[in-house]
Amino acid sequence: QVQLVESGGGLVQAGGSLRLSCVVSGLTFGSYDMGWFRQAPGKEREFVAAVHWNDITIYYADSVKGRFTISRDNAKNTVYLQMNSLKPEDTAVYYCAARGDRTYVALKYRGTYEYWGQGTQVTVSS
Secondary structure, rough: OEEEEEOEEEEEEEOOOOEEEEEEEEEOOHHEEEOOOOOOOOOHHHHHHHHEOOOOEEEEEOOOOOOOOEEEEEOEEEEEEEEEEOOOOOOOEEEEEEEEEEOOOOOHHHHOOOOOOEEEEEEEOO
């Protein structure tokens, strides 16, 4: 079975940093696009960042561009989200997701991702 397990969330002050990790099992990791999404209370799940299977195409939401960095280590079946300069509005449950390669479909569309983790809470205090 496919499993995605996030870790690294926690409580941090505004301006601080966190690094999230997502370990994937049960699929050929190097053949899948990987994304990060987040969901705040009362809000829909929104796109944060994603990286194509070949590690060439990377896409960020405007709200995190310049502050967050997504990366992947195929040898470890892991995708990371380095979050710097955190703001209270970044508070949410963060989810990693995987999809089989969709060459001509943008990475930001959450409906295109097949597999999802259970999420990790990130809370940023003011």
